[in-house]
Amino acid sequence: MKISVLSLFPEMFSAMHASIIGKAQENNIIDLSIVNFREFARNKQKHVDDYPFGGGVGMLLKIEPLVEALESVIDLPAKSPKQRVILLDPSGKPFTQHLANEFSKADELIFICGHYEGYDARIKQYITDEVSLGDYVLTGGELAAMVMIDATVRLLPDVLGNNQSALSDSHANGLLEHPQYTRPREYRGMCVPDVLISGNHKLIDEWKERESLRQTLLKRPDLLEKHELTEKQLNILEELRHEL
Numbered sequence: 103m104k105i106s107v108l109s110l111f112p113e114m115f116s117a118m119h120a121s122i123i124g125k126a127q128e129n130n131i132i133d134l135s136i137v138n139f140r141e142f143a144r145n146k147q148k149h150v151d152d153y154p155f156g157g158g159v160g161m162l163l164k165i166e167p168l169v170e171a172l173e174s175v176i177d178l179p180a181k182s183p184k185q186r187v188i189l190l191d192p193s194g195k196p197f198t199q200h201l202a203n204e205f206s207k208a209d210e211l212i213f214i215c216g217h218y219e220g221y222d223a224r225i226k227q228y229i230t231d232e233v234s235l236g237d238y239v240l241t242g243g244e245l246a247a248m249v250m251i252d253a254t255v256r257l258l259p260d261v262l263g264n265n266q267s268a269l270s271d272s273h274a275n276g277l278l279e280h281p282q283y284t285r286p287r288e289y290r291g292m293c294v295p296d297v298l299i300s301g302n303h304k305l306i307d308e309w310k311e312r313e314s315l316r317q318t319l320l321k322r323p324d325l326l327e328k329h330e331l332t333e334k335q336l337n338i339l340e341e342l343r344h345e346l
């Protein structure tokens with residue numbers, strides 16, 4: 103997958119050389135390039151921002167350096183869904199696991215990271231997705247882009263050591279993951295649930311499903327509204343509600 107990022111602060115992306123995303127680059131699973139769109143500024147002072155027409159607080163990113171930087175990485179217009187041009191903006195649609203899955207099916211992702219008060223609105227002609235990391239305002243889109251790249255790249259084949267682990271993540275099936283334990287079996291009087299050591303896989307799977315539902319009910323009941331539950335899961339939830 104080819105990933106390009108348009109940013110005024112390329113040095114922030116040094117974090118992408120570490121760990122699993124760094125390995126994905128070394129193994130040529132992703133080809134990540136960071137383009138400083140200041141290089142596409144038109145004047146000698148390399149200005150990429152200007153005052154808003156009609157007045158207003160702060161400066162806006164100008165249209166020309168952004169579009170010309172975009173043209174340096176893809177032929178416009180982008181061919182969605184294989185090519186996605188993603189504008190990071192707190193007013194965009196929220197980033198979710200579902201969107202990470204969608205992004206992971208693309209051949210090419212381009213992230214546009216803003217700074218200052220915002221963008222000249224004409225940039226929207228060139229984008230396929232306007233996405234927010236959450237309902238808060240960051241100083242720029244860089245951290246949001248890194249989070250989205252991380253969540254997307256780990257879903258690509260051969261990125262995680264164990265191909266199964268992305269499937270069992272919290273959110274992967276719309277529910278939170280059940281608690282997990284490793285050795286020792288007992289630590290300061292706290293014991294691993296017996297069932298996990300029983301060797302009975304049917305019972306273990308039932309426990310995992312029940313505890314996944316319990317976590318979701320306790321911490322994120324809103325997810326249960328969105329998730330299509332089986333008859334069995336609805337019964338388990340009924341029991342859990344009584345227990346609590």
Ligand code: ADE
Pocket residue numbers: 190191192216233234235236237238239240241242243246
């Ligand atoms: N830029 C500033 N705040 C942001 C947010 N919440 N999500 C994406 N990009 C942003």
